[in-house]
Amino acid sequence: MSTVSFQNIKKAYDDLIIIKDFSLNISDGEFVSFLGPSGCGKTTCLRMVSGLETNTEGSISIGDEVVSDPTHKIFTPPEKRHVGMVFQSYAVWPHMNVFENIAYPLKVQKHNKTEIQNRVQEIIDIVELTGLEKRMPDALSGGQQQRVALARGLVMKPKVLLLDEPLSNLDAKLREKMRYDIRKIQQDFGITCIYVTHDQIEAFSMSDKIVIMNKGDIIQMGSPIEIRNNPANDFVADFIKTQH
Ligand SMILES: Nc1ncnc2c1ncn2[C@@H]1O[C@H](COP(=O)(O)OP(=O)(O)O)[C@@H](O)[C@H]1O
Ligand SMILES: [Mg+2]
Numbered sequence: 001m002s003t004v005s006f007q008n009i010k011k012a013y014d015d016l017i018i019i020k021d022f023s024l025n026i027s028d029g030e031f032v033s034f035l036g037p038s039g040c041g042k043t044t045c046l047r048m049v050s051g052l053e054t055n056t057e058g059s060i061s062i063g064d065e066v067v068s069d070p071t072h073k074i075f076t077p078p079e080k081r082h083v084g085m086v087f088q089s090y091a092v093w094p095h096m097n098v099f100e101n102i103a104y105p106l107k108v109q110k111h112n113k114t115e116i117q118n119r120v121q122e123i124i125d126i127v128e129l130t131g132l133e134k135r136m137p138d139a140l141s142g143g144q145q146q147r148v149a150l151a152r153g154l155v156m157k158p159k160v161l162l163l164d165e166p167l168s169n170l171d172a173k174l175r176e177k178m179r180y181d182i183r184k185i186q187q188d189f190g191i192t193c194i195y196v197t198h199d200q201i202e203a204f205s206m207s208d209k210i211v212i213m214n215k216g217d218i219i220q221m222g223s224p225i226e227i228r229n230n231p232a233n234d235f236v237a238d239f240i241k242t243q244h
Pocket of ligand 2: 039042043044196
């Protein structure tokens, strides 16, 4: 559990500036969504927290630790940041069963066998995969695969959980259930979450705070009610109106 802070983040690929000046403070235990149209920089901002992408300027902190600040030559590699990640594409290992997939991060960290057994079983129960420990991914539904990915992201008790469009590949009914389940798990764990989506229903139904982005800028941030009642400008009003 941790705060996350972006301070004056700039991200450029050579001459192409993707993020100009992004600053945001996320509180401990908060569920924050990055909401905006495709290509506005949501994934880039998320990946900079994980360390899979580097910021060009500015600093990123997780809790008290500055994890990236190019001006001061600070860069903590992804595996030392203690963040969990869940992607749209599930990215579960096809050659490992449910238990092995979820245990993988703990094995990499060389935890002992009993501890791995206990922690994996605990998380399997939480994400409601009990009884499916030995199933291979190709015998799981999309929703079950996404639960495996979620469990794998949570198993090493990360400081922050990062989710990038995790429900986009699921059918509508399952999406609704998973929205509820993810939010409940997040609250039970009290874990800080950053959730990237282009789907306003997801953002509005799950978040403590929504950050509305366009072209690399923060257009508005606030609680779902604040944004719904007081859209900052036409872009926000149109974006939250025109989506279904
Ligand atoms: N490796 C890269 N080189 C150049 N441009 C990139 C690269 N990765 C992403 N971009 C650009 O950065 C912008 C933001 O992308 P992204 O963060 O993936 O947006 P979102 O997740 O909001 O859809 C897009 O215009 C995308 O084309
Ligand atoms: Mg994206």
